[in-house]
Amino acid sequence: MNNKSLPLIYVALDFETAEEAQQLITQLDATQVGLKVGKELFTAAGSEWVRRWVEQGFSIFLDLKFHDIPNTVAKAVVQAARLGVDVVNVHASGGRNMMETAKAALVKEPHQPLLIAVTVLTSMSDDDLLEIGVQRSAQEQVKALAELTQSAGLDGVVCSAQEATLLKSALGASFKLMTPGIRPAGSQQDDQKRVMTPEQAQRAGVDYMVIGRPITKAADPAQAVSDILASLAS
Numbered sequence: 001m002n003n004k005s006l007p008l009i010y011v012a013l014d015f016e017t018a019e020e021a022q023q024l025i026t027q028l029d030a031t032q033v034g035l036k037v038g039k040e041l042f043t044a045a046g047s048e049w050v051r052r053w054v055e056q057g058f059s060i061f062l063d064l065k066f067h068d069i070p071n072t073v074a075k076a077v078v079q080a081a082r083l084g085v086d087v088v089n090v091h092a093s094g095g096r097n098m099m100e101t102a103k104a105a106l107v108k109e110p111h112q113p114l115l116i117a118v119t120v121l122t123s124m125s126d127d128d129l130l131e132i133g134v135q136r137s138a139q140e141q142v143k144a145l146a147e148l149t150q151s152a153g154l155d156g157v158v159c160s161a162q163e164a165t166l167l168k169s170a171l172g173a174s175f176k177l178m179t180p181g182i183r184p185a186g187s188q189q190d191d192q193k194r195v196m197t198p199e200q201a202q203r204a205g206v207d208y209m210v211i212g213r214p215i216t217k218a219a220d221p222a223q224a225v226s227d228i229l230a231s232l233a234s
């Protein structure tokens with residue numbers, strides 16, 4: 001696993017074009033935040049931009065949530081490692097074999113990103129799970145998938161900060177928790193359902209926070225980052 005210390009906050013770059021993302025990035029400090037590149041931007045901008053942001057010194061979380069047969073996912077995470085990103089993810093519901101095969105492929109790479117798995121999307125409630133045939137509550141399903149992820153040898157999970165206390169006590173302090181659904185007090189919840197403020201998430205013991213719209217849509221994104229960091233330092 002990569003031993004470099006990673007930033008606490010990854011800013012979600014949910015933009016239509018690389019140019020729009022770059023405009024925000026010029027206002028951000030690579031020593032303060034990392035960048036999360038997801039499906040929209042990656043599909044629009046391609047891997048060259050990711051390499052460029054790595055070269056600019058940003059820690060990158062490549063959030064493509066791979067979910068496919070084991071061989072395909074293993075080859076995809078290896079390509080992510082070769083881009084120089086620090087974190088890459090898969091869906092835990094892809095199963096043990098998929099996760100183990102991906103991890104086995106990554107350990108042969110000179111640069112090894114953290115390999116984490118998405119448990120239950122933070123936009124999903126218990127009712128949404130019922131509709132896709134999952135009888136467990138979101139919390140029980142997150143715990144079950146996180147246990148599977150840990151036993152498959154991965155480094156951590158993407159989950160809501162609402163599950164952090166439960167997961168840290170069940171899986172131990174070194175199993176990493178990356179948590180989207182972070183909303184500073186007073187900001188809009190948007191389409192997120194299981195949310196927490198940065199301070200609550202920190203108290204719950206999360207390792208990394210993904211924050212998008214509260215920073216990217218702020219009138220002054222740099223100030224929004226400073227305010228969040230200041231609230232966490234106190």
Ligand SMILES: O=C(O)c1cc(=O)[nH]c(=O)n1[C@@H]1O[C@H](COP(=O)(O)O)[C@@H](O)[C@H]1O
Pocket residue numbers: 012013014038063065089118120121122123158159180181182190192210211212213214
């Ligand atoms: O894997 C993710 O990053 C992710 C998992 C999840 O369960 N929920 C979730 O919101 N995300 C991502 O986290 C980001 C959240 O952005 P905001 O809701 O704008 O803060 C988006 O880019 C989502 O794709």
